[in-house]
Amino acid sequence: MRDSRSSAGRTAAAPLGPGPEFDLIRGFLAGGSAVRADVRVGPGDDCAVVAGDGIALSTDMSVEGIHFRRDWLSAEEIGWRAAAAALSDLAAVAARPVGILVSIAVPADEVATLAPALMSGCREAVEAVGGALLGGDLTRSPGPLVIDVTVVGEAPRPVLRSGARLGDEVWVTGLLGGAAAYVQAMLAGQAPRRGARERFARPRPRLREARWLADRVGPTAMIDLSDGLAGDAAHLAAASGLALLLVPELLPVHPAARTRSRPRTVHAALTGGEDYELCITAPAGAVAPHAEAFHAAFGLPLTCVGRTGGGDGVWWVDAEGHRTPVNAGGYQHFREGP
Template identity: 45%
Template sequence: MSRTPPPLGPGGEFDIIRRVLKDATPPGPEIALGSGDDCALIRHGDGFLALSVDLSVEGGHFVSDWGTPELIGERAVRIAISDLAAMSAEPLATLVSLNTPRTAGSGLAERIFRGCLAATEACGAAHIGGDLSHAADAIVIDVTALGKVVEPLLRSTARPGDALWVTGRLGAAAAAVRAWKAGGKPKDRWRRRFWEPPPRIEEARWLARAGASAAIDLSDGLLADSGHIAAASGIGLEIDWEAVPAAPEIETEIALAGGEDYELLVAAPRDIFTDDTTAEFELTFGVPLTRVGRAVSGSGVRVFRAGQEIEAASPGFDHFGDEG
């Protein structure tokens, strides 16, 4: 494994990271993988410790009226642990830094923190530390997730000829956000999908054992996150519009471009995942495994509809998109 960071995909957020880290000192030999993937990897025993940190800010990532304080905490932990799943790592622990507005009183912090603890334990991990503050006038949660893995799935190891697969169905969380922002009330299953995304921990380990070559979790949307696999692996990805597994009543466009699903995009050598593989996956986990496209020589992500390349509405969620 190379300690050189894999290239990031397009986007204003990633332009900032690129500008700063080009001046960074490369990490020492204990660090098997630095920034640029879903987790950093530190050599440990026969394998690695996987580490990731994920920030949730009120007004940016969520609006508190959309859910309860407990759900705010749960979601922050679930999306942090999703990065462990993306490396096929097993969760060990979380650390949680939480700011709540001074005006909110201690009850809010306690309820959010309880949500963090519940999600941590539901994922088989232990809460091992953190920090609480009452300063700025917003809820801010920063969750560090720690896991262990022997053979990690990376973003940088997809190869031309690989097939691309997606777990579950896409678009429900984005549909919930869209409904809230329009002043409406999302369907219950959309709302649940936004607040309680399921980190695909066991699914990822299963797929790694079955021969997957690369993976990423879909935080920013299938299109945007495909761009990260393409950039990290130095290849192009082709996605078939008709194959995108949209959640019920969700338009393909939202399934393709909407973020927050926290399903997995996985590459695997062509023909390794057979009909038996997908049937067994669905039987084991209760969600589909869908072939959505292929890796090719070249760069970037292209979408095909009825065999013709189309201009897909792009990028998913980009916090700094107006600069990029």
């Protein structure tokens, strides 16, 4: 007799045995995504099985006290942010999302209330971009709360960070510094400015935008801005073996991050992490004809912020071509000092 578990197109969750842990998992999966052709085996078995052309995989961990504070966010928002951060890695290579695997470690006395809310946020985030919850793991933790999200996508023609060429233009999507403005306000005990909380609590990974750009513009390189433009641009420059020359006056700054001090405003746009926008390079003149259509499709600006040049690193450049080093980096987990 044919084993029904090998049937193509099977996406419903497999039945689970008795027990409180599995009761929780059944709750996580209730009312999930509709049947999908690219998910051959869904949650409930020992592995999910997916189909695709060029499977893209990445993982991202969120740790309480490092990536989020529970007094700043609801449990659903914490789950959304964790999933969005991981999904942004798929956007960085212009992948189509298939789904996510979510592992959470939760204090035992909160598992019945906290775990379902976290998973609800994760599932909402992945379904918002057309993916599905594929499975995961649940365990107790004495603290801190930990969420680990693995993303699965399909990238038959991935756009890498290593393909930029000399003379390319550098473009970014959206506005920069909004999430960092929320963090700064909360740390200072101030009321966040309008729009800042939304950028921090419910970031939007630019998956559809990335595929739109890949199809219409043909970017030579791309990276998502998770650790700030300065740090992530440095990664793109190093991978491509050239320099990125940025024009400070061109940086698109979120209104919540704007101050009377232009240097402070520029610094916020450069170093504010967790924007989850995209930085791309493309041949001169390739992007500009599509900027208006991009804005019409997604409600986001598409801004040229500089070009590539010889050398390495990230530099400011003026109208005469004079370079000044950008003395700012992105977020680093293991940087020494405060």
